[in-house]
Amino acid sequence: MSGGIVANLRRVANVVVAPFSWTVSAVARPIGHLFAGAVNYSDVVAQNQKLRYELGVAEQHANQAWSLERQAQQLTTQLNVPFIGALSSVAAQVTSLSPTNFSATITISKGRKQGVLVGMPVVANGGLVGIVISSGANASTVQLITDVNSSIGATFGNGSATLIISGNGLNNGLGVTSVPLNDNVAPGTVFSTDGLNGALYPPGLPIATVTKATLTPGAATFDLTLKPTADLRNLTYVDVLLWEPST
Amino acid sequence: MGAFYVRRQLIPAAIATLFVLAIQLVVFSGFRFADVVIMFVWLWPVAMGIAGYTMLSLIVGLVAGVFFDLHSVTPFGLTAAIGMLLGYATSRLGREGVGDLDSAAWWVAPVIAAGAGFVAPLGYTIGGFFALDFQLWRGSVLAMMVVNASAFFIMARPVVRVARAIGRLGEGAIR
Numbered sequence: 001m002s003g004g005i006v007a008n009l010r011r012v013a014n015v016v017v018a019p020f021s022w023t024v025s026a027v028a029r030p031i032g033h034l035f036a037g038a039v040n041y042s043d044v045v046a047q048n049q050k051l052r053y054e055l056g057v058a059e060q061h062a063n064q065a066w067s068l069e070r071q072a073q074q075l076t077t078q079l080n081v082p083f084i085g086a087l088s089s090v091a092a093q094v095t096s097l098s099p100t101n102f103s104a105t106i107t108i109s110k111g112r113k114q115g116v117l118v119g120m121p122v123v124a125n126g127g128l129v130g131i132v133i134s135s136g137a138n139a140s141t142v143q144l145i146t147d148v149n150s151s152i153g154a155t156f157g158n159g160s161a162t163l164i165i166s167g168n169g170l171n172n173g174l175g176v177t178s179v180p181l182n183d184n185v186a187p188g189t190v191f192s193t194d195g196l197n198g199a200l201y202p203p204g205l206p207i208a209t210v211t212k213a214t215l216t217p218g219a220a221t222f223d224l225t226l227k228p229t230a231d232l233r234n235l236t237y238v239d240v241l242l243w244e245p246s247t
Numbered sequence: 248m249g250a251f252y253v254r255r256q257l258i259p260a261a262i263a264t265l266f267v268l269a270i271q272l273v274v275f276s277g278f279r280f281a282d283v284v285i286m287f288v289w290l291w292p293v294a295m296g297i298a299g300y301t302m303l304s305l306i307v308g309l310v311a312g313v314f315f316d317l318h319s320v321t322p323f324g325l326t327a328a329i330g331m332l333l334g335y336a337t338s339r340l341g342r343e344g345v346g347d348l349d350s351a352a353w354w355v356a357p358v359i360a361a362g363a364g365f366v367a368p369l370g371y372t373i374g375g376f377f378a379l380d381f382q383l384w385r386g387s388v389l390a391m392m393v394v395n396a397s398a399f400f401i402m403a404r405p406v407v408r409v410a411r412a413i414g415r416l417g418e419g420a421i422r
Contacts, residue, residue: 101368
């Protein structure tokens with residue numbers, strides 16, 4: 001079945017199911033809020049106070065960062081160095097999580113009308129979150145980096161070595177296998193996108209941190225366990241980078 | 248071609264199936280127990296099968312599965328295939344009266360549903376190989392099996408009652 005036919009079927013299915021979902025949501029949401037409010041009220045108050053404090057600190061840092069950013073932009077202009085901060089982005093809200101455990105995806109509130117296209121990387125919470133795999137008029141589906149079908153070209157340290165980071169499934173983290181021993185990778189090492197020619201992601205996006213390095217039995221290589229830099233369990237808002245792969 | 252006729256059961260069954268799908272997408276896909284999504288779309292054809300309606304269990308399994316697959320990026324049709332298999336298998340028992348809520352022991356229907364919930368994620372993973380998706384096993388399949396079995400055990404009786412009520416709506420119209 002061609003991609004175009006399936007896309008049309010998805011649109012029809014969404015139209016058919018939407019009124020039922022709206023009805024169920026209208027009934028379920030107030031009930032859920034009632035229970036959540038009753039159980040979590042004191043936590044919410046404490047969180048609110050903490051956030052107010054952190055907002056104040058962040059505003060102070062933002063003022064300091066502004067002047068530093070100006071200096072950095074002047075420097076990169078003179079050096080002609082690609083700077084990730086110069087990429088345009090579109091902020092989007094996460095509207096739903098993956099409906100099944102067999103895929104790690106999220107649906108976001110922006111689509112083609114807002115400039116979001118298939119293949120654009122998505123970042124949030126300080127790191128890479130995933131890549132857009134389908135884009136409708138006003139909504140898109142993002143495959144998370146932890147999806148079993150996700151593979152990301154990555155590098156670390158001085159960027160001389162490149163590896164492939166694979167997803168291990170929803171909430172199962174990331175992994176890299178067959179890492180040469182001489183690559184000297186230790187727990188705490190941060191991996192970022194390599195951005196090689198033809199890569200799916202621009203360079204320099206933080207992906208994950210090594211949590212465990214295991215010597216592969218019988219082989220002269222490491223197997224690495226990595227934890228995503230971005231907090232994928234608490235995705236509310238994300239940024240879609242308006243960047244497309246060169247291929 | 249034989250005469251085409253509409254069973255009175257199909258319309259309420261179809262509407263109920265769409266509500267089941269909406270409940271799955273709005274409630275169960277957002278609420279996760281031990282990071283596992285409870286697959287209510289599989290419990291529905293199982294319940295219809297336990298109630299003894301073979302054809303209805305196949306139809307609701309197909310409709311719920313197809314619409315669910317159109318909302319996810321997993322192999323298209325696999326959820327429907329598993330739903331139909333489960334519905335048919337449980338209907339073989341349902342037709343013998345094994346899961347009759349009124350005459351059988353109270354635990355029979357929940358145990359049958361729990362068995363279906365336990366087998367379903369494994370069947371889905373194996374079915375993925377035939378759909379040329381060889382990565383489905385890398386999720387927490389055992390956790391999915393246990394959580395779905397437990398959830399189906401708890402929800403079986405009320406869902407079977409609903410399925411039986413819908414099945415009885417059109418029994419008078421069957422030719």
